[in-house]
Amino acid sequence: MSILDGRTEIYRAIVAPRAPWSRVLRAGEVLTVVDLDGNQAVDFLAYDAHDTSRAYSAQATLQGQDSIFLTTGSVLRDNEYAPLLTVVADDVGRHDTLGGACSKESNMLRYGHHTWGQHACAENFLRELSRHGLGKRDHVPNVNWFMNVPVDPDGALGIVDGISSPGLSVSLRAEKDTLVVVSNCPQVNNPCNGFDPTRAEMVVTIDA
């Protein structure tokens, strides 16, 4: 049985590989992010729709749970510790909130100056945030749905092969009116999306 069963769909859209997307979720609405083609990292930010200085905080989120990974039951918190969204269903079982977004700048450091010309998630976020009156100050480290980032005993951290596959999804219930912003990651230098950016689907449902 799917989390979507018995719910009324009010919105559905496919986000092209490499593209941004955003929407304000009303309190109680459920956003389901579908990894349509498998092994695609979907970078995700959230803001209190009525006070955008209250941005998603990876650190506050981790303080509120007993694991560095996100899965069903995880509460995504803002920088004041208030709940924004709760993970209510998850086909994958492990999502990242340590690695943040790729950017032209971080790509340069990680892979070399030759990557400067490539598109990156930070570009998507800055462009999409600008549509909502938000700017670089508002751009903070984000969630990466479907991205696998283990931490080894010696503290080594890295983005490794994904554990998602085609059609798997994660569903989030908005605890208050929340602006959600997505970058469907364009990364081609690491395994976060198998070196091949693919589509993501966004489905919004409400109680029937």
Place this chain on the structure above:
Amino acid sequence: MTQQAEAPVGTGTTAGARAHARAQEGTVVADAPAVPATTWPRPPAHVDPGRLVWAERVAGGGYAHRVLARGTTVRLTDVAGDACAHVLLFHADAPWERLNVADTVKVQWQVYSGAGRLLLSDQARVLASVVEDTSGHHDTLYGTSTQARNEQRYGDGSPEGPSPAGRELFVLGAAKHGLGRRDVPPSVSFFQGVRVDDAGRPRFEGSAGPGASVTLRTEMPVVLLIANAAHPLDPRETYTSTPLEIVAWRDRPTAPEDDLWTATPEGRRAFENTHDHLKGRGLA
């Protein structure tokens, strides 16, 4: 107009209030900045006191902030064993460039901080490097506390209360540099350690004990904010935060001939980017 020869008694007049106020100078307290910093009584053994640019003891639950030139060495000391230095850095000339904890751990493939680690900005540059560390108990994952969480845990999170939240202290420090709440991003913390087990669960490791120090070197002109507040994962029921000592002196930034410059390819590119940027601004 003539100056009064004797101080008036009481504070019922302007002159009395002025005399009362002026008589307070010289009061000795433990937690205060030395001004000028060169008067600090405990300079590091190898440092000429004339080079000191900042010396301050920050109370538990207090905060500090300073604009520092590139090439400043900043030594933080956990005086009594329960300091926690939550740290944020901004490019002093363009504060929308700031510490990015995700890039800091991702680019260096390492979540545990210590000597040799770089504190990276979101613009692929080195804001500061960690050049010495006698603690080894640090955290880049959990950030600082919030007012709401400290209210839940201790009954109060306000800066003037008994259990100040680090984020509220950061907001005060940031405000004094023209920055607001949305300018306070995730932070790193020194002197209270967290380790992660195989299942991804955190284990709070506390401090290394009294006297441990961490020494940073600024690689850009920076605004440095420090909130000395109990770590958010500290399991003790009572808010525990003891003084932090800060001593900073004029030094030099990391140079291409230094081992740190070439320690990793990622770090070398970050130093190259930093130098390139500062050269363009006439600062290197």
